[in-house]
Amino acid sequence: MANRTWNQRSIVLYFYFYFRDSGENNTLLFQIYIGFRSPLIFWESSRELVDMQEIEKHLKDLGIRPTAMRILIYQFMGSQNAAVSLSLVEENFDKSDRTTLYRTLKTFEDKGIVHQIDDGTGIPKYALCQHEHQAKKHSDLHLHFHCTHCNETICLTEHRIPQINLPDGFVPEDINMLIKGICDSCSG
Template identity: 55%
Template structure:
């Protein structure tokens, strides 16, 4: 994706474009699966963890990414659709965690069922993850 388009995407979420934010957004766009802070650290070896964390936090606060908690025990981040408002339950969707390669995939077109919670329970966000085997991993690698 070209820099102008990436800048426009940041500005559409009221995020000031900086060199690091542009690089991280481009990285998220190019990845098929959700990424963790550690994934970013490995890819941006000249950047410090704090800068990368603050970039992700800014993206999260402005609804550019959403956070996923899967079986890996590490928070992962995936790019939101351009029309996403990150509102519960409207933008809640299915995630798939591969037990073999440990990648997490978003399926925004697959909403989750509506739940009727008991009285006095007020949800603000949710996380729906199914675990199993992705098509890139051999079936024999599951334990």
């Protein structure tokens, strides 16, 4: 079975392949995505498909239309061990429009899917939020580590930023705690 999905600039075909077991149950074996604007071909096993369906549901729950590009960028962000810059996203989606990629990251940031990290390099980096979405506006109050050797920025989600009591009249808008040094990969 093939489904076609169109957005303004691309066509993506979804092919679903089923296996009928002895109990007459259909089990999804794999799914293939083929993008015609940019030459993207993805082979998904049934385990990965569950992740794709979860991503699609998560985006819908947040009021985001789950386009093929948004799902792929979400999946890419989830596969990264460190925060990524727009340039790195561009390198991995080289046939895609920079504006589309930027708008996707900004939409994800506005909806609390990713958070932006200022690691002192002058290049904003983005990381997938590791919490359940509970509020429209949130802050990821955890530490970030920037390796001065490999230039990667890593979320240290298990280390929380402590509550800071500000003087009366001071209203915090953002908190960013960054540790600079050499990561475990570079120091070993």
